Amino acid sequence: MRHCPLKPYILIPLVAISACVAGASWVRAQSERGHSDNEGLDLSIELVDPKVLRVCADPRNLPFSNQKGEGFENKLAELFAAKLQKKIDYTYYPQATGFVRMTLGAHRCDVIMGFPQGDDLVQGTNPYYRTAYALISKQGSDLNGVAELNDARLKGKHIGIVAGTPPATNMAANGLMGSAKPYPLMIDTRVDSSAEAMINDLNKGDIDAAILWGPMAGFYAKKSDPPLHVTPLVKEKTGPQLVYRIGMGVRRSDQNWKRLLNRLIQENQPEINQILIGYGVPLLDENNQPIIAEATTKSP
Template structure:
């Protein structure tokens, strides 16, 4: 996920006064919409202000075709916001600092649970890294990286992600094709798109990649591909993660509002995610299909 500069500037008290005056005014407006506990929160009461990458399909993009774009539309509708407004910034170093922490927007639609840079809402989906391969191409039935059928196969992995350590432990690095962790998708295809294309073209035999990224391109692929969540690994790194919305640590009432939205609209959230072929898992690692 994102890596952000953790240094926060210290501002002199005298310079804070105008900012505090603005905070009081904005907070008073927010409190009328969200209750007395929101008095010091700088959340826009009229518009859903979303921090997002302008070119990061299948999550977000400027044409608003990603599943997090669709989720933002649902949030705005259910919470009575007039519209969704985006603060665009590449999902790279400084993303949180230059968007959410700068008060330019009020929510990051998808953020891994437990990251200290944001306050997490309740999780609205749980997913996993997946292994992808062609059906009928000798790997049918493979569910773990340790499976002997992968011993002589060329596996695509993303540098520094959890499956890479398992692939190394299984002695499969000698045949692996390593893809970069960070790609500027404004100028090049995403790593998941590239890996799926390479798999279809036969440049690799399998690919291990984050499921929500992979599912979209697997669904679009001109080949019969199998996508297996890596939930049966016996050793190595954790492959499953809960995904939340990220808000500022100070925005407690806003977090509670979003938690209520998630609780009341989980079925519709799942419908959006499944339309994009996101592999959804319950707490017992069973697939959620509707």
């Protein structure tokens, strides 16, 4: 289950990663060696099959991806495949321990569609969105608009939090853990979801608020009936930062592939933003202001 980017202080099962891609220096030269793909970038050595967009993904981890192609990373892969005139092929593996080693590192696929900027396990592309952990509450709650965890309105409230994620540290620093309800970080997304459990508890009234990684917060808040209120935690002054940039991850050896992905991100940012906003992702610009549908040309 993906909760956040990794560094600093970061734990994301997206890349909950005990294995490094450093051992993945193996490359396969194809019979198509010398084939030129997209404006002179030769991908025949870097990619196992330059004619196919080979994506590393979780089989059950909405809103990011699933085997039915319902996640926003599935939709981004479809967008890029169309631009590249390639077919898509997925390697699915739960985004828990060993994810990078068993997918990208094993050359079973060529790109992780969502990866935190600054993590050194893989080579990152330029970021294509910026978001934050967010506080979720019911519409009309006195917690609507709480944008930092030292807000007095949170004292004594039962707040759902995924154990081990960055905002848990901030909650502890503000004396909020005594009445908090923790949810497990390390789970098998094929059979469980801490985010769904947390949102169910919020809707039932078992907790007063929930804190989740922004894409998950926006997605589940939008799905709820009635929809829930989402406030990105952008004003934190102590503890780990809660705002992060997300790009894509490739092998360190794949320089031309990274350049091509960077170009696709730059050329298609408005469409990327539209996809993300459609899933409720709380997009932020560099001033921590929300990017709305009317301003989708903005870059992270």
